[in-house]
Amino acid sequence: MRAQRVVAATAAVGLVSVCCAASISAGSASTATSVSSVKAAPDLGPDPGAAETTVTGKQHDSNNSNSAVVSRRAKSAKAASAESASLRKREVFTVSEQSSSLTLRVGTFNVRTARANDGRSWLSRASDVAREIASRNPGVLAVQELGPGRADGSKGTTTGHLRQTISLERSLKSVVGDSRYQLVRTTPYVKPGTNHGTQGTRILYDTRKFKLLSHCPEKTGSKNYNSSCSMNMPLRGSDSESLRRSAAYAKFADRKTGKRFWVVSVHLDDRHSSSLSTEKSYNALRGRQARAVYLKVNSLRKTGEKVIYAGDFNSWHTNRAGDAPHEYLVSQGFHDTFAADSRINTKYPTVNHYKTTLSAKPIRLDYVMIKGSKRVLRYENVMNRVDSSRPSDHNLVVSDVVF
Numbered sequence: 227m228r229a230q231r232v233v234a235a236t237a238a239v240g241l242v243s244v245c246c247a248a249s250i251s252a253g254s255a256s257t258a259t260s261v262s263s264v265k266a267a268p269d270l271g272p273d274p275g276a277a278e279t280t281v282t283g284k285q286h287d288s289n290n291s292n293s294a295v296v297s298r299r300a301k302s303a304k305a306a307s308a309e310s311a312s313l314r315k316r317e318v319f320t321v322s323e324q325s326s327s328l329t330l331r332v333g334t335f336n337v338r339t340a341r342a343n344d345g346r347s348w349l350s351r352a353s354d355v356a357r358e359i360a361s362r363n364p365g366v367l368a369v370q371e372l373g374p375g376r377a378d379g380s381k382g383t384t385t386g387h388l389r390q391t392i393s394l395e396r397s398l399k400s401v402v403g404d405s406r407y408q409l410v411r412t413t414p415y416v417k418p419g420t421n422h423g424t425q426g427t428r429i430l431y432d433t434r435k436f437k438l439l440s441h442c443p444e445k446t447g448s449k450n451y452n453s454s455c456s457m458n459m460p461l462r463g464s465d466s467e468s469l470r471r472s473a474a475y476a477k478f479a480d481r482k483t484g485k486r487f488w489v490v491s492v493h494l495d496d497r498h499s500s501s502l503s504t505e506k507s508y509n510a511l512r513g514r515q516a517r518a519v520y521l522k523v524n525s526l527r528k529t530g531e532k533v534i535y536a537g538d539f540n541s542w543h544t545n546r547a548g549d550a551p552h553e554y555l556v557s558q559g560f561h562d563t564f565a566a567d568s569r570i571n572t573k574y575p576t577v578n579h580y581k582t583t584l585s586a587k588p589i590r591l592d593y594v595m596i597k598g599s600k601r602v603l604r605y606e607n608v609m610n611r612v613d614s615s616r617p618s619d620h621n622l623v624v625s626d627v628v629f
Contacts, residue, residue, distance in 0.1 A: 326483065327601075327628050327629060328480050328482075328483050328485045328628070328629045329603070329626060329627070329628050329629075330365040330366070330435075330480070330626070330627060330629070331362065331363065331364045331365050331624055331625070331626050331627075332364060332365065332366050332367070332368075332489075332534050332536065332563075332594055332596075332624070332625055332627055333362065333364045333366075333367045333368070333536070333594060333622060333623055333624035333625065334367065334368040334369075334370070334491070334536040334537050334538070334592050334593065334594055334622075334623050335355075335358075335359065335367060335368070335369055335370070335592075335618070335620065335622045335623070336369075336370040336371050336493070336537075336538045336592060336618060336619070336620035337351075337355050337369060337370070337371055337372050337394070337617070337618045337620075338351070338371050338618040338619050338620070339371040339372075339373055339390075339424075339426060340373060340375065340376065340377055340378070340379045340390040341373070341375065341379045341381070342379075343379075344580065344619070345580055346580070346615075347378075347379060348377055348378075348379060348390055348393070349377055349378060349393070351617050351618065352377070352393050352394060352397045353397050353400070353401065354615065354617035355394065355397065355617045355618060356394065356397035356398045356400070356401045357401050357617075358608065358617050358618075358622050359398065359407070359430070359622065360398065360401045360402050361608075362606070362608060362622065362624045363432075364430075364432070364624055365431065365432050365435050365436060366429065366430070366431045366432070366436065366478065366489050366534065367429070367430040367431070368427070368428075368429060368474075368489065368490070368491035368492075368534075368536035368537050368594075369394075369409075369426075369427070369428040369429065369430055369491060370426055370427055370428075370491065370492075370493040370537055370538045370620075371424065371426040371493065371538075372390055372391055372394060372409075372426050372428045373389075373390050373391070373424065373425055373426045374389050374390070374391050374412060374413050374414045374415075374425055375389065375390060376388070376389065376390070377389060377390045377392075377393040384450075389412060389413075391409055391411075391412035391413075391428060392412055394409070394430075395407065395408065395409060395412070405433075406432050406433055406434050407430055407431070407432060407433070408430070408431065408433050409428050409429065409430050410428065410429040410430075410431070410438060410440070410442050410455055410474065410476045411428060411429075411442055411444060411452075411454070411455055411456070411474065412428075412444060413444045413445065413450045413451055413452065414450070414451040415451070415452070415453050415456040415472045416451060416453065416472070417446075417449070417451050418451060421466075421467040421468050421470075422467065422468070422470050422472075423467075423468055423469050423470045423471045423472075424471050424472065424493060425456075425472045426493060427456075427471075427472055427473050427474040427491040427492060427493050427537065428474055428491060429455075429474050429475075429476050429489050429491050431478060431489075434481075435480065435481060435482075436478045436479065436480060436481060437478065437479045437481055438476060438477075438478060439476075439477040439478060439479055439486065440454075440455050440475075440476040440477045441454065442454045442455035442476060455474060455475060455476050456472045456473065456474050456475070457472065457473050457475070457518070457519065457522050458470055458471075458472060459471050459472070459473055459492075459494075459515040459518055459519060460511070460514050460515055460518050461511070462507065462511055469495070471493060471494075471495065471515070473490065473491065473492045473493075473515075473519045473537075474490070474491040474492075475488060475489065475490045475491070475519070475522070475523050475526075476488070476489055477489075477526070477527070477531070485532075485629055486528075486531050486532075487531060487532040487533065487534060487598075487629060488523050488526075488527050488531060488532070488533045488534065489533075489534045489536070490519055490520070490523055490533065490534065490535045490536065490537070491536060491537050492515070492516065492519055492535070492536075492537035492538070492539070493537055493538045493540075494512040494515050494516065494537070494538065494539050494540050494541065494551055495508060495511050495512050495515060495540060496540045498540075502546065502547060505545075505546070505547040506547045506548070508547070509541065509545065509547040509548045509549075509550045510550060512539065512540060512541050512550055512551045513550025513551055513553070513554050515551070516539070516550070516551035516554050516555060517554050519535075520533075520535065520554075520555065520558060530598070531598070532596065532597060532598030532599060532629050533560075533596065533597040533598060534594065534595075534596055534627075535555060535560060535593075535594075535595040535596070535597070536592075536593060536594040536595065537592070537593065538591055538592050538620065539551045539552065539591060539592070539593050540591055541591065542589045542590055542591055543590070544589070551593075552593065552595075555595050558597070559597050560595040560596065560597045561595065561596050561597070561599070561600045561602070562593065562594075562595055563594045563595065563596060563602045563605050563625035563627060564590065564593075564605055565602065565605075566602040566603060566604050566605035566625060566626075567602065567603050567604065568603065568604045568605070569604075569605045569606075570604075570605065570606040570607065571606060571607035571608070571609055571621075572588060572605070572607060573586040573587075573588050574586060574587065574588065574607060574609060574611065574621075575587050575588065575589040575590070575591075575621075576589070576590050576591055576592040576607055576620060576621045576623055577589070577591050577592070577619065577620050577621070578609065578616055578619060578620065578621060579619055580616055580619050581616075582612060582613065582614045583611065583612050584609065584611050584612075590607075591620070592620055592621070592623045593623075594623060594624075594625045596625075596627050598629065599627060599628060599629050601627065601628035602625055602626065602627050602628070603626040603627070603628065604625065604626040605623075605624075605625045605626075606623070606624050606625075607621050607623055608621055608622040608623065608624060609621045
């Protein structure tokens with residue numbers, strides 16, 4: 227089941243967004259202040275231990291008494307040096323423990339594949355998608371259906387042609403005026419010609435605010451593909467490899483606080499059926515896919531590192547067959563950011579199918595889940611109820627979370 231996106235936000239929503247962005251900036255400033263206000267350990271000068279030890283060696287042959295005195299001084303100096311190092315170590319630990327909490331805007335956006343033939347081509351929508359993203363200024367964004375193939379939607383070689391991934395980066399640069407937004411990966415996850423499904427799960431981040439810690443090479447030798455920072459999700463036993471989907475993940479650090487966290491982007495199986503038994507098998511598959519990706523990231527993350535798990539789950543809470551992905555993640559300690567202090571446009575679906583007018587029907591296919599915190603200040607399903615030029619068949623979803 228494909229979802230559609232809504233782009234524009236109402237003037238009231240825009241005002242709320244501006245206020246929220248201002249509060250986030252203020253939070254970052256307080257973080258820097260608290261870190262810089264921690265008193266540094268006194269400068270004890272160069273380590274005297276080595277110098278005193280040298281003197282001890284020189285005087286040993288000429289004066290045993292002086293040697294003993296100097297030796298005691300050397301031990302004393304070493305103890306002072308060790309104490310100084312201990313103070314510096316504790317100071318770093320103290321700063322880490324007492325630094326202000328990190329407030330960041332995270333989101334998910336299914337931008338619709340360039341290969342779709344449903345009205346508006348990707349090249350006609352790319353700038354609208356970029357403006358939609360820039361209007362909410364996310365720190366990190368899980369993206370779906372942003373493939374490494376040609377931006378014009380053709381299936382031919384990308385040699386000499388623009389990739390859909392690169393076209394979004396360029397559109398964002400045109401909109402915001404710089405290259406702050408970068409994708410973790412832009413090239414294919416599998417070798418070209420491999421029988422494989424969608425590779426459109428990507429992670430976009432603001433390089434001014436966050437540093438990519440994961441090693442995510444774009445190439446394998448001289449070839450423009452690499453499996454880095456991605457994984458294949460499971461299928462049913464009877465499924466063709468052409469239905470195999472990739473998920474994306476990466477580790478980041480906040481440039482101001484140093485706090486580290488993981489981001490996951492998924493686009494779970496999109497098949498549905500009028501047959502309840504078949505629908506249950508698809509639901510179970512989506513649950514297994516959600517589980518496999520989490521187990522992969524959990525095997526890589528260190529104790530205490532937060533996780534942002536977002537994407538198009540192709541599942542919803544009122545589905546008669548169940549909502550296995552959501553249920554699994556909740557069972558693993560994830561918090562649904564939908565349960566925020568402030569919520570906007572929650573009575574509308576996150577998928578729009580390019581309809582001009584949306585009816586109130588709170589069906590969510592697009593989720594932002596977090597592990598390691600339950601503090602969510604704001605959730606927004608970014609959309610206008612009436613919009614004749616939606617940038618995608620899904621709406622952008624953003625949440626302001628506190629780590």
